[in-house]
Amino acid sequence: ETGVTQTPRHLVMGMTNKKSLKCEQHLGHNAMYWYKQSAKKPLELMFVYNFKEQTENNSVPSRFSPECPNSSHLFLHLHTLQPEDSALYLCASSHLLLRGPNFSNQPQHFGDGTRLSIL
């Protein structure tokens, strides 16, 4: 497998359920991201992990709990979600941003996303 793989592709859950989204990248990247894409809104960055360490939490509610056990895997644990959390959740990965003269914003590579529906 190559690229960024997300499972499941579709998920329907009740507000009291607990579920997890999984993301796996086979690109040798060391930064991984979760985004939320809602209808008619820009993609919203949720979390960033660099070398397994969380470096960004964009004021995401605690009912979303990310986990990054290694540079290739990223999870998003969900519990007691709200109807407004229904959206497409996209995972991305990239090479780590470097400092100094070798600095470069590397492109992020995205998975197909998980379409989440909250009943």
Place this chain on the structure above:
Amino acid sequence: AQKVTQAQTEISVVEKEDVTLDCVYETRDTTYYLFWYKQPPSGELVFLIRRNSFDEQNEISGRYSWNFQKSTSSFNFTITASQVVDSAVYFCALSEVNYGGATNKLIFGTGTLLAVQP
């Protein structure tokens, strides 16, 4: 504050027409990156191009071309001789430059839905 505006919500063209997707950005940074991504119905965002703020040279890749105008803070995308397979949502994005070396934070526009009719 950083912001990306894609004023065109939807564009519909007939195959073989040329089409330009507009992107206007706001940033206080002097160093930044701009991106275009394509999102077909399958959902995956496909990276198309990255441009840094110091390189205003326009770029052409096959039927795709990009016009970066720093003076007007625009980074427009033109598809020449459009095809049905070009139908997708196209996103323009701006990347912060963080010299702390922490993240590669992308700020996206709301996207433009391009429909190419046969």
